[in-house]
Amino acid sequence: MKLALFDLDHTLIPIDSDHAWGDFVTRIGWTDAAEFKRRNDAFYEQYKAGTLDIAEYIRFTTGPIRRHGPGASAEAQARFMREVIAPAIRPQARALVEAHRKAGDALVIVTATNEFVTRPIAHSFGIDELIAVDLARGPGGWITGEIAGVPSFREGKVTRVAQWLAARGLSFGEVDITFYSDSRNDLPLLEKSQNPVATNPDATLRAIAIQRGWRILELFPQEENA
Template structure:
């Protein structure tokens, strides 16, 4: 199997969807602007530095969704896609995904952002296979604030892709993987891939990719040229 894996934030889209959702939740009055923005920015800085506590972050970022309930959350989610994410998706990113689809590759998005935020984004790319942070549900069937299973973050992405393969009767030796990512946090999965592609990489990942001879793709710069 030829498998094309895509990180999402700053890889396929030029924004961090988790951080953007937090800002959107503040804008629509779901959170105190000053408190939420300060904590959201702190968590984002930790993510970029590779020090994020993913469990603490998920409890924080899902709090407005949990408090407002399923119906209001679905409406806000659709509005977020229309107003924030949709306009940020570039033709270049869509073309990259489509190139793998035309080649007959199996495509999946592998992201450390939770499934509530990212499922509609994956669907907008026509990608059915989403490996995201799974949100646990409480007795009432709504999100509890906890993570179900292994979070798809750092080494957890390797674990979750391995589980995804096993569910299809395959192992790492049965696939030829191309993985696109911008982040040093994804180094474990990049190292497991036959074709790692540092995509819009941060400075540290760009340096590592250069040293190791990995392909470097500045996707959004390419879009700006056209």
């Protein structure tokens, strides 16, 4: 099997969807604007630095939807897709995905952003297979703020891809993986891939890619990618 894995934020889209969701729920009045922005920005800096506590962040970022419930959250999710995500999807990103689809590769988005934010984005690219941070559900079926299973973050991405392969009777040694990512946080999975592609890479990943001779793809050359 040939497998094309795509990180999402700053890889397939030139924004961080998790951070953008936080800004969005603040804009629609679901949070205390100053305090939420302060904490959201701080978590984002921790992510970029590779020091993020993913469990703490998930509890924080799911707070607004947990408080507002499924109905209002679904409406906000659809509006977020229309107003924030759809304008951020670039033709060159769609073309990259379609080239792998045309080649017959299996397509999977592998992201450290939670499933609530990313499932509609994956669907917008026509990708059904999503490995994201799965959210635990309570007795009523709604999000609790905790993580279900292994979070798809840093080394957890390797674990989750291994689980995805095992469910299909496969292992890393039986697939040819091309993995696109912008982030130093994804080094564990990049190193497991036969074809690692540093895509709009951060400074640390760019230096590593140059040193190791990995392909560097500037998918959004005119846009800022952190």
